[in-house]
Amino acid sequence: MTQELAQFALVVRDYDEALAFYVGVLGFELVEDTPVPEQHKRWVVIAPRGSGGCRILLARAASEHQATRIGDQTGGRVSFFLHTDDFERDFRDYLAKGVVFVRPPKDEPYGRVAVFKDLYGNLWDLIEPA
Secondary structure: OOOOOOOEEEEHHHHHHHHHHHHHHHOOOOEEEEHHHHHOOOEEEEOOOOOOOOEEEEEOOHHHHHOOOOOOOOOOOOOEEEEOOOOHHHHHHHHOOEEEEEEEEEEEOOOOEEEEOOOOOOOEEEEEEE
């Protein structure tokens, strides 16, 4: 049997502000943005540019409880791991666009890595695998 992780939900405050960051700043691709009027929401899917793998569903918080998880879905741990084929290019580009890095670039046995925050405070590794 073959399985793969196809998509996961990322709880956000607002669809359009999330798109402005993930698509406008990080350069992700908008895969789908479909209104779901009967549920007062949208089905918004993004993916890193050129990615054929896992996608992200931007899920607007629909309750007070869900809103408490925005930016802290994993209790302050790095939550997401973005692989790149050119660390220096993406690191410089993200810095120029105002992305905040909370840990500077470092060479590890698995590759070159730095940790950045998204617009909500979730932590991401930017990694060029070794």
